[in-house]
Amino acid sequence: MATLRRSMLFVPGNNPALVKDAQIYGSDSIIFDLEDSVAPAEKDAARLLVWSSLRSTDYGRVEKVVRVNGIDTPWFREDVEAMVRAGIEVIRLPKTEGPADIARLEELVGALERTAGRPSGSVRLMAALEGPLAILNAYEIATSSKRLVAIALSAEDFVTSMRTTRSSEGVELAEARGRIVLAARAAGVMAIDTVFTDVADSEGFLREARLAKQLGFDGKSVITPAQIPLLHGVFAPTKEELRRARRVIAAAAEAKVRGLGVISLDGKMIDRPIIDRAQGLVDLARASGMRVEDKE
Amino acid sequence: MEIIKTGVAGTLESCDASVSVEEHGLLELVIESADSRFAPRVREAALAALAELGVRAARVTVREKSALDCTIRARVMTACLRAAGLEKAPWEALK
Incomplete structure (x- = not known):
């Protein structure tokens, strides 16, 4: 982290x-x-x-x-x-x-x-x-x-x-x-x-x-x-910010598995800075004592 | 390390120690501890600090108020350096 x-x-x-x-x-x-x-x-x-x-x-x-x-x-x-x-x-x-x-x-x-x-x-x-x-x-x-x-x-x-x-x-x-x-x-x-x-x-x-x-x-x-x-x-991030960040990371992981070069979520393209920011936010949530691993 | 004058360091606040180091022909250590059960530990910490600096002759008085060993060590060393008229600690020699 x-x-x-x-x-x-x-x-x-x-x-x-x-x-x-x-x-x-x-x-x-x-x-x-x-x-x-x-x-x-x-x-x-x-x-x-x-x-x-x-x-x-x-x-x-x-x-x-x-x-x-x-x-x-x-x-x-x-x-x-x-x-x-x-x-x-x-x-x-x-x-x-x-x-x-x-x-x-x-x-x-x-x-x-x-x-x-x-x-x-x-x-x-x-x-x-x-x-x-x-x-x-x-x-x-x-x-x-x-x-x-x-x-x-x-x-x-x-x-x-x-x-x-x-x-x-x-x-x-x-x-x-x-x-x-x-x-x-x-x-x-x-x-x-x-x-x-x-x-x-x-x-x-x-x-x-x-x-x-x-x-x-x-x-x-x-x-x-x-x-x-x-x-x-x-x-500390809000719950909504955390939920969104986890969805970005999940979308990026899925695109990697499927070998997709372009990642999208809810019809919008996700690029590297957005993924990095999402990961940073998840790290921050974890450090803030939020339950990060909870399923939606 | 040669003691050439009186050096004092620290306070009598809680968790601190007040240390005085004076010229003396022999090494004499006086401990006044907030709790007498800890006096042997304070003595041990003070002697270790004196040995580390090579102080072999001085009258050293330690009055402590539940200070940690590291605080005793720091206050004894500060008082010794002041009593030796040294502005710089021998960092390379300290563990």
Whole structure:
């Protein structure tokens, strides 16, 4: 099944109570944060705590991501070294401005994979786009490395750079969201929407999550476990969508058995993208806990 | 690893450990555990971390609040590196 990143849960890297249990909330990914949630004087402590936890904790099937400190900080290099050696799956680079930033991270990761005895290419990358230049460079960033699996919007820094603030309608993020989804789709990587910071406002969160899904985002970053089931509910297919997807897959399978080159369903032609989308939807339904194998 | 000053790390929050490492002629380890039944396990985790860093002489105090072994290990290592005045961990040597 394809990797899902509907929910990427941020966990403060210097909080042992949260780091040890991060896998129990059912998010698709955990993002251990070494950046904004950690005070400068505690960067070393957070790095060692996440390193030690990764070395000894079974996080199950949840994808393990780390947000390292930015390339221009004194902590960046050691963050990356510790995390590659600890077996991290994905490194999220904050404040990515252009493809050169990803190239620099990739070079470091490649060298560390060799010295740490990890298979080449096993560490994947994610870029957080947080400023206007980053948004304008979205496609170049998204295509800058074979390791790159997703680009993400980070709205708080973005709105500050744009001399505006976040609103409930999100109009100030419309251009950035659109460009990120376009770039991600053109590059064949995932698009991850920004966090919703008002943890008490479930309705506002749901509204934003629905908008993100409709725009084509693959998921959102979240800052509290309470947002995870809400998000998965938004991204779950409807029963009708699932029924239709299963019929598409069945029609494709039948056409293959019969050696037919052209597949049709209800008088309409079905081509490869429609079949791929149907398979993706069935995978998503399964991950969402829906009963996929039921006969109609 | 040579301890040249006092280094502290961690907190007394639940699931955490507060660790202090000071200069001392011998290796002395004091454990204050939230539950005394776990003190031997905490001692073992702390000693393993000290051995991994090659700390042979220091007074180490660990006050823990139901911390996992991996947390004890991280906090002891952080306090030792701070007490040794080192900014970089010897990642290649760590298991």
